[in-house]
Amino acid sequence: MYLYLIQHAKSKSKEEDPERGITDAGRVETERIAEYFKSMNPEIHIIWRSGKKRTKETADIFARTLGIDNRILEHTSLSPNDPVEPVISALGKMHKNVIIIGHLPFLSRLMSLLTTGTDNCQTVNFRNSGIICLERNKEQWKIDWIIPP
DSSP, X not given: OEEEEEEOOOBOOTTTOTTOOBOHHHHHXXXXXXXXXXXXXXXXXXXXXXXXXXXXXXXXXXXXXXXXGGGEEEOTTOSTTOOSHHHHHHHXXXXXXXXXXXXXXXXXXXXXXXXXXXXXXXXXXOOBTOEEEEEEETTEEEEEEEEOO
């Protein structure tokens, strides 16, 4: 199983957009990365995203580019400060590839717990729209590759 962790695209300030949608530059960058990812022929079962506008817009770009518009699910446990254990539990039941589009510090804590067993090691620097691919062999997760923006 592969897990793809993606921090949402660059977002607008609260002053510019109280819902913090993505910027034009963030949209272009995400479209470029999504196209590159598509060229790798990934087999994606579902995209999980938080309820925030910036993850919706980022997920929409990836889903549209990958041709899986009907496979986006707003997941209730992906907000910036949510505990990671419910997501890890849900992933333990999954056997197909998942994209999670979320926020910091959640993604950093999730990555840390999956790869080191503790949620307080920063194992990688997330960047907006970048993709980190983890592979699970039995119950062990490892970093397979990273695509920076």
